[in-house]
Amino acid sequence: ISPLVVPALFFWGVFYDLFSSELPLGIDQPLKLRFYHSVMITTMVLGKILQKLGICSDLSLLRIVLDGIPPWRDSTLLIKDLKVDEVPLRIYQPKWPPTGKRRGILYFHGGAGTFGSIRACERICCYMAKKCNSVVVSVGYRLAPEHPYPGQYFDCLNATLYFMRNLEEYHVDPALIILSGDSCGANFATVICQILLNKTDLPKVRAQVLLYPGLQGLDFHLPSYQQNASVPMLFRNLVVYFCFRYLNKEPSVLEDVLQNRHVPESMKQKYKKWVSADIIPNKFKMRGYVPQKPTSYKPEVHEAIKEILAITFSPLLAEDSIIRQLPECYILTCEFDVFRDDGLLYKKRLEDNGVQVTWCHSESGFHGILSFFGYGIFSFLTGKKIMDSTVNFINSL
Secondary structure: OOOOHHHHHHHHHHHHHHHHOOOOOOOOOHHHHHHHHHHHHHHHHHHHHHHHOOOOOHHHHHHHHHOOOOOOOOOOEEEEEEEEOOEEEEEEEEOOOOOOOEEEEEEEOOOOOOOOOOOOOHHHHHHHHHHOOEEEEEEOOOOOOOOOOOHHHHHHHHHHHHHHOOOHHHOEEEEEEEEEEEOHHHHHHHHHHHHHOOOOOOOOOOEEEEEOOOOOOOOOOOHHHHHOOOOOOOOHHHHHHHHHHHOOOOOOOHHHHHOOOOOOHHHHHHHOOOOOHHHOOHHHOOOOOOOOOOOOOOHHHHHHHHHHHOOOOOHHHOOHHHHOOOOEEEEEEEEEOOOHHHHHHHHHHHHHOOOOEEEEEEEEEEOOHHHHOOOHHHOOHHHHHHHHHHHHHHHHO
């Protein structure tokens, strides 16, 4: 490949970003965000070229770039790598002697189940371990499509079971177990929390920490999906595209799914009490929301991607009998994120079922903002505020 290809692609990425993305007034550091988004576009296009040439898969390059630069090992933390049932774990423990048993935090990284890694979220995990004086277990679940869905949930569950059965080794208080994650990692944390309700031989989870969670595949026309359809770092069409990649399917009916034609009418009626724009507070509809006109159901579209309507993919659809048993929850939503309304709807479901919720809403945040946390001047100011809010919640438990 000519050395001119990458710079040419980057300039193309910049122009593509200028004409296809929207940076609403109030979003944090828009020029910096535009640069990072252009890099991501360039990476995705170059990955497609390399795949066509038979050099590597398109996801391989995206994974390398989004993993970021590994940080220096923190001298105040004991960091241990191990594998549990072939699943890599990285465990962070403060080196200073504990005054009592510590909290135990499991962290599941984001990345649509197809990218992301322990390395990508190392700065977040180090920060939580130090600021919360906690043992943090970062779970490197295996990625799709090489490891097909729903293997990611089993990896996260097995890692959680290992940790819960070995709390004494890590000097962790069994009454202070926290499940956490960002984006699809927050989805995994939610599902694992629901599954653990049946494990009466294990300690109860103390809290869930869900950072801009994606929790449903029923309605891609909620206000936040419309308002932030072209806002970096996650466009609305990319949400569905990565759903197809995660399930190892061709995105041939992507446009139909975006129009909600994959949902049977009976299912729409059943779940509209939980997933509907009508439930979203009006203040979140001010930014140009237009109610969707009814669309016709297509059975072939449903068949192509029915997995996204399962509870393991859409934990927001769990029955009240499950929801009311869940532990206290911290939910972060970002104004400029397609998943904002998933978080708002889950907040309401939990509160309606008597579960205590601490809600943090970032007025200037966007999806994936924590991917840049800990990079100094290359980070976003809002990301630091989000992490400090999260740490304050954990320390309050």
